[in-house]
Amino acid sequence: MGLSRKEQVFMALLGASGVAGLTALILLLVEAASVLLPANTKFGIVFDAGSSHTSLFLYQWPADKENGTGVVSQALACQVEGPGISSYASDPAQAGESLQGCLEEALVLIPEAQHRKTPTFLGATAGMRLLRQKNSSQAKDIFAAVSQVLGRSPVDFWGAELLTGQDEGAFGWITVNYGLGTLVKYSFTGEWIRPPEETLVGALDMGGASTQITFVPGGPISDKSTQADFRLYGSDYSVYTHSYLCFGRDQMLSRLLVGLVQSHPAALLRHPCYLSGYQTTLALAPLYESPCVDTTPPLGLPQNLTVEGTGNPGACVSAIQELFNFSACQGQEDCAFDGVYQPPVRGQFYPLSTANATVWEFCQRSWKLVEASYPGQDRWLRDYCASGLYILTLLRDGYGFSEETWPSIQFRKQAGGVDIGWTLGYMLNLTGMIPAEAPAQWRAESYSVWVATVVFLVLTLVAVLGAAAVQLFWVQD
Incomplete structure (x- = not known):
């Protein structure tokens, strides 16, 4: 049995109301996306x-x-x-x-x-x-x-x-x-x-x-x-x-190597910061090309130097400390090293490197064991011990972090x-992008106003359609 005229009109108006509501909902979602994810x-x-x-x-x-x-x-x-x-x-x-x-x-x-x-x-x-x-x-x-x-x-x-x-x-x-x-x-x-x-x-x-x-x-x-x-x-x-x-990682490693060569001039250099069992041959001349190195190669050394690791963290720290001039701060208040003024460290710190809490133990491992544990990283592995001990020395002896302030350091990328x-x-x-004080609260406010306006229009439309339906029913009756 087919729908009566009144029912057909009513269903049409109801469908129109639904379409209007759905359209409004889509507009709300689209506008919400444009508010949260600006197109421009x-x-x-x-x-x-x-x-x-x-x-x-x-x-x-x-x-x-x-x-x-x-x-x-x-x-x-x-x-x-x-x-x-x-x-x-x-x-x-x-x-x-x-x-x-x-x-x-x-x-x-x-x-x-x-x-x-x-x-x-x-x-x-x-x-x-x-x-x-x-x-x-x-x-x-x-x-x-x-x-x-x-x-x-x-x-x-x-x-x-x-x-x-x-x-x-x-x-x-x-x-x-x-x-x-x-x-x-x-x-x-x-x-x-x-x-x-x-x-x-x-x-x-x-x-x-x-x-x-x-x-x-x-x-x-x-x-x-x-x-x-x-x-x-x-x-x-x-x-x-x-x-x-000259106190960055790469320059530190070069200065450290030069310092060992200067103090122990020989064709075979025993490096305490390289792991035991590690051996390599290095060209001597490039080490002295950096402006950070102000000495000349010892006389009588060959152009290529054989370097052998001994894995001795204590001797490594002693060699690293020679890179700093701590005596320049004697008698000076608020001084870091090399005679540079620095007030006491304060607050939480975010370094841009990674220090291994067990670096001392790492330095005593054999090269063969470490190389097997980290395949394909030979290029960097040999310097991990020196880098870790250098960072610890810089933070503790250089910048003045103590057992009390050490927990304030966080290592993050x-x-x-x-x-x-x-x-x-x-x-x-x-x-000129450094933000000023003016807040962007208008986004939330304008969005709320826009939502209220759309809702009002939808309710008005539904009310008009509903009134029209009632009127048709009265006319038909």
Whole structure:
């Protein structure tokens, strides 16, 4: 039996109401997606041209928050193939070409229409600082080569520059605290607030050629050359920061080896930091080419040196301590080493390396056992013992961490989803992206208003359709 005229009209109106409601629901979901995932996202690229390798970092942020409290996130971390750009002194053009692979990988993630609007920077650190000391002309040629490659790429290239050690440490401090949300955070009351100062963390950075320490001290900074000032989220910060050139991992290993050669000149060198059973042959001349080494090879030594590991952590620590000038701080208050001023360490610290709590035991293992346990890592394994003991010596004897302050150190590679390093702080600074105080609360408010409006329209439509149905029923009756 078929539906009556009234039932047909009623079902049609009911269907229309359902379609309207479903359409409104779809619109709500679409708008919610556009609120949570803005379509107009901006991007920025930073190359970290370190001493041992170069890395590219791609960052993104909602365009509408450029001058507000926008959240910058890391979209890509790409390690460039090959060594650091300072290694291309004899072939500067190759330094620029080496960047192409990672740049192309980043451009795939950026809408093509935004390529020309994507600010791109290259910051070089201690490796290039050493090369400039050694041969400023070669350093200039390398910067020209990378600038040429990036300048002709489909991005908004803002330049390549040599960062000072102070900038490297300070930008690293911004990155860590930005990532952890210790500079500003969104409260439950819907307001952006400044967390207590004691939640700020310090940053320890171990690179290939230099190492940095940055933190907010407990009192005034006596040596103003070690002070960096920022205004972030409407608040002022003064941090202590210092960079030690030639105290990075790679330069430390070279200086350590040279020191052993100088103190025990012989064709066979017994290295206490290499594991027992390890043996290799090294060219002697390259060890003395770094500006960090200010001595000449002992007379009578062959060009190639045979090095044999003894796996003696006690002797290794003694050799490492010779790299520091602790006596320069005698009689000086608030001094780290080499006569450098440093207030007492304060707060929680995020280093950028990894220290093994059982490094001493590791140093006493045989090379054969370790090599079998970590296949394919021979290139790095031989230096694990020296690196671990060096980091412990630097933190304890150099920077002054004690048994009481040691637990405040955390070894991490990321903070808040971004790689720990200077690149994010650098990008925020150069683009003027460091967020201000104004909150982005309008997003939640405008979204609530939009939802209320849609709901009101849907209810109105349903009411009209319902009234029309009732009216038809009355007319039919």
